[in-house]
Amino acid sequence: MKATAKAHTNIALIKYWGKREEALILPTNNSLSLTLDGFYTTTTVDFRDELSQDVFMLDDQEVTGEAYQRVTKFLDLIRGLSGKTDLYANVHSINEVPTAAGFASSASGFAALAAAGAKAIGLNLNDQELSRLTRQGSGSACRSIYGGFAEWEMGVRLDGSDSYAVPIAPKEHWDIRVAAVVLSSTMKKVSSRAGMKRTVETSPFYTGWIDSIPNDLNGIKAGIQEKDFEKVGAIAEANCLKMHATTLGANPPFTYWHDTTLRVMHTVQKMRENGIPAYFTIDAGPNVKVLYLPEDEAKVENTLRNIAGVSDVRLSRAGSGITYL
Ligand code: 2P0
Structure with a gap:
């Protein structure tokens, strides 16, 4: 057994x-x-x-x-x-x-x-x-x-x-990549379980978040089928920003972002201005994940590694589901 x-x-x-x-x-x-x-x-x-x-x-x-x-x-x-x-x-x-x-x-x-x-x-x-x-x-x-x-x-x-x-x-279906940007200081003050509960119960922005989901889902699923990287990246980044906006409306308010989190976000947006399609997403902590295409890997990794306050960058491809060994 x-x-x-x-x-x-x-x-x-x-x-x-x-x-x-x-x-x-x-x-x-x-x-x-x-x-x-x-x-x-x-x-x-x-x-x-x-x-x-x-x-x-x-x-x-x-x-x-x-x-x-x-x-x-x-x-x-x-x-x-x-x-x-x-x-x-x-x-x-x-x-x-x-x-x-x-x-x-x-x-x-x-x-x-x-x-x-x-x-x-x-x-x-x-x-x-x-x-x-x-x-x-x-x-x-x-x-x-x-x-x-x-x-x-x-x-x-x-x-x-x-x-x-x-x-x-x-x-x-599609080789898109993710860079996990690790910050030097990563203390998480509010667990995701507690953070989402507080947000649901107290944030006046929560209904706006929920109302925005169907549109984001339809758009991103179409983008995945069409392999439209800019569409998928833009929707993912905006969806992440909306999720994090709900925490600012909670009582008591909180955010998972550190100063370095913002620096990485700005750098990703700057990469786009310079013609490299890259988009960020952030979970219930200060680290940032960056979506990019294989041909931009070296430039994206190098740019992220040079941000002050970043301690490591770990690259990943899409993975498989459950396997039995
Ligand atoms: C997610 N997160 O979709 C979101 C985005 C964090 C931010 O799922 O209480 O560890 O065990 O169901 O799955 C983190 O929450 O929470 C999470 P439980 P979980 O990935």
């Missing part, structure tokens, strides 16, 4: 930012992402009769506390689905998602855990069922079941049965 799965993290081009139901992790809007090959988690789940509780090892260190509770609660879902409620597991994860790169390891982490756990316990889930299960560990993780571009359909039902990701285009 043992299985190993590998899942890559993903970067949202249309952001998930708010829940309509917390326990089941049901979002207030559809979101759309690109799975990245550079950052991933490999997880082995081994259900064993002799265990009396789950054990979670991350990069060879035993994990306790809140992170352990999230994993064991997620394994309860898998146990519940299989009917084998008295079986515990050894879980061993290896993260190739440098926390410093500003990617949430929860996306690749819960996708790999869901895939390995479901297989190990003998559930035979299709991608849609696996995405729906994964969503309950961490929302953005449900998009990492697929490679390339994926859309998380928010669904309308109260039980979450219609809330899961669907594939939009495989990674082979």
